Amino acid sequence: xxxxxxxxxxxxxxxxxxxxxxxxxxxxxxxxxxxxxxxxxxxxxxxxxxxxxxxxxxxxxxxxxxxxxxxxxxxxxxxxxxxxxxxxxxxxxxxxxxxxxxxxxxxxxxxxxxxxxxxxxxxxxxxxxxxxxxxxxxxxxxxxxxxxxxxxxxxxxxxxxxxxxxxxxxxxxxxxxxxxxxxxxxxxxxxxxxxxxxxxxxxxxxxxxxxxxxxxxxxxxxxxxxxxxxxxxxxxxxxxxxxxxxxxxxxxxxxxxxxxxxxxxxxxxxxxxxxxxxxxxxxxxxxxxxxxxxxxxxxxxxxxxxxxxxxxxxxxxxxxxxxxxxxxxxxxxxxxxxxxxxxxxxxxxxxxxxxxxxxxxxxxxxxxxxxxxxxxxxxxxxxxxxxxxxxxxxxxxxxxxxxxxxxxxxxxxxxxxxxxxxxxxx
Numbered sequence: 001x002x003x004x005x006x007x008x009x010x011x012x013x014x015x016x017x018x019x020x021x022x023x024x025x026x027x028x029x030x031x032x033x034x035x036x037x038x039x040x041x042x043x044x045x046x047x048x049x050x051x052x053x054x055x056x057x058x059x060x061x062x063x064x065x066x067x068x069x070x071x072x073x074x075x076x077x078x079x080x081x082x083x084x085x086x087x088x089x090x091x092x093x094x095x096x097x098x099x100x101x102x103x104x105x106x107x108x109x110x111x112x113x114x115x116x117x118x119x120x121x122x123x124x125x126x127x128x129x130x131x132x133x134x135x136x137x138x139x140x141x142x143x144x145x146x147x148x149x150x151x152x153x154x155x156x157x158x159x160x161x162x163x164x165x166x167x168x169x170x171x172x173x174x175x176x177x178x179x180x181x182x183x184x185x186x187x188x189x190x191x192x193x194x195x196x197x198x199x200x201x202x203x204x205x206x207x208x209x210x211x212x213x214x215x216x217x218x219x220x221x222x223x224x225x226x227x228x229x230x231x232x233x234x235x236x237x238x239x240x241x242x243x244x245x246x247x248x249x250x251x252x253x254x255x256x257x258x259x260x261x262x263x264x265x266x267x268x269x270x271x272x273x274x275x276x277x278x279x280x281x282x283x284x285x286x287x288x289x290x291x292x293x294x295x296x297x298x299x300x301x302x303x304x305x306x307x308x309x310x311x312x313x314x315x316x317x318x319x320x321x322x323x324x325x326x327x328x329x330x331x332x333x334x335x336x337x338x339x340x341x342x343x344x345x346x347x348x349x350x351x352x353x354x355x356x357x358x359x360x361x362x363x364x365x366x367x368x369x370x371x372x373x374x375x376x377x378x379x380x381x382x383x384x385x386x387x388x389x390x391x392x393x394x395x396x397x398x399x400x401x402x403x404x405x406x407x408x409x410x411x412x413x414x415x416x417x418x419x420x421x422x423x424x425x426x
Contacts, residue, residue, distance in 0.1 A: 050202050059178065091141040117199075120136075122193055141367075242345075253339055320391070349366060
């Protein structure tokens, strides 16, 4: 089966011809009506709203949780790292799970884990907070990896649109949860109940997705699901480059989101002003993701779109170091635009591989390794700041990663990189 290479001359996100061909058997096996397609879109929106709300809602309540539950510095330092570690470890099992039960049932199981974990966090004890967070983040990890494959399989001709919708609702859910989590907890009388309330959104996503699962189960024919090992992908040029681009963007994103407001405060801005600039960055990232996705989906525009996003991050780092804090909005906007690279990376993953199984394997290895290495970002910046007492060395580390991201973007869109990974199947 021929596929379209990622090249500067064809220049765009890989064409959908190969994707449509590779998923043809799935489409024939599972007839899709307009009603099912619409229900699927609603389910994608509900899932997107959940995929970061459980993280940002907790981050806004960490201080109150520590005061109420009385846990020490060790637990306080572990909690923010749990999502990335779960994304890495639990995400590794997604290929196995989707091969055993299918993409749709795997996502349903993940949503059940997410809802259960979020509800468990409502129990006001430290063990429930940690255990519920691990359970919920493990569900998120499976969704993270499986959603590009679900979009590829069910919306092969609208991959960019569905990925844009998915990432837009994910960013919107994260921003909304961060904004309302504290007042919601105050209204409910405790930070634990404030966290548990987001479990209802997880239940809604599960209920909204069940019709898709039932339709697929009733209409699919029993066939052996192909087995694609994810490790041989790291011996392919495409596998290495997609893993690298996901790793570098995740490293930068989580380092920036963890420390941006703190850096501004340490440079003289008030906490409220720093929080405002953080909000500006988040809002810009939502708009930038949609703009870059629309721009990068046009013929010949993928490489310029990736350049724009990665160079914006590099310029933002320079602005943080050289501009006065009175101009903090400049790095906020630039960082926000750089964060918009995430939807492009997801679309590249969705349209890579010769089958849904290959796409899932590629998504698994890229996200699992990417998030594992990305966990070093926030932790490493904190260590470097503690060791030096300033931000020049930590920001220099970020600039090196930003340059590596730009180089990877260049290589990924070169003539030598093809979308067919040709991994070993069994």
